[in-house]
Amino acid sequence: MEQAVPPPHARAAGLALSFRADLATAELFDRLAAGGHDALLLRGPAIADRLYAPGDRVYGDCDVLVPDEMRPELEAVLGELEFATYIPLGEHWRRQRDGAEIDVHDSIFGARAPNRTLWRALAAHRQTIEVAGTTVPALDLEATCIVIALHAAHHGAVVPHTLVDLERALAHFDEQVWRGAVALAAEIDATLAFRQGLSMTRAGVERLHELELSPSVSIRSTLRRRGLTLPYYLTEGLSPRERLSVIGQRLTATRTEIATVFDRRAARSRRVLFAIHVQRVVRLPVRIGRLGLASWRAHRELSASRRDP
Secondary structure (H helix, E strand, C coil): CCCCCCHHHHHHHHHHHHHHHHHHHHHHHHHHHHCCCCCCCCCHHHHHHHHHCCCCCCCCEEEEEECHHHHHHHHHHHHCCCCCEEECCCCCEEEECCCCCEEECCCCCCCCHHHHHHHHHHCCCCCEEEEEEEEEEEHHHHHHHHHHHHHHHHHHHHHHHHHHHHHHHHCCCCHHHHHHHHHHHHHHHCCCHHHHHHCCCCCHHCCCCCCCCCCCCCCHHHHHHCCCCCHHHHCCCCCCCHHHHHHHHHHCCHHHHHHHCCCHHHHHHHHHHHHHHHHHHHHHHHHHHHHHHHHHHHHHHHHHHHCCC
């Protein structure tokens, strides 16, 4: 799966976006190191460093994994750096003055191990990279494979670069690295999502066979592989309590949250705010209908594949 070569203006815009993310990443980890706080960089510049030539991988934010006991300190640092959280679940942080974004994670999609176990396992695979002149703790190749595979399982073709990252990782990293990733996936209880992630592409399925693992697909993973966006509250990794929390936040979103997620003009204009509310209500039945139809088709496809492997 190859990416088309972007026109010069698009490449320049991508470089600017990535540079903004690099500066925010360096700023955050500088401040964390100064305070003696720990965190790990998961994606963004970390993936670019492992798999791409400089400037070839565009990203708009960085993803940070933090141990539970360190999260209050990290969020305090983000507040000092003028970042504010928005829905869902306080995971996404954004700075209004420059648009920089940072995602804070206490887990990874598909990893069922508790935070303490996940942190201990990934911290044992720590390596450092340079981001905007700052030494940042990231992950080694085996753990990077896990992050890429689980990200593919999470988004599929909905976020196209996740499958491009997966294809590159499958081509760049040898079987020994992937066998280490299999062991790490078992350690953090992420084997199912790991198999679903690799099952998104033909090369991934071939790698699974080499690793003596069977491909795994579900209705939801089939929908993601087709590029259908699922509502966040249908994500497999959420507990029932988290799922209800997300739905409640969506139903009671504040004006600031709506302006952040949908349209900045809503913060200043009641007319824009009202229009967004109307659009959300009108689009809901259409989205439910499309999701229902796509789910039925995915179910038929999955049933046929099980009858005729």
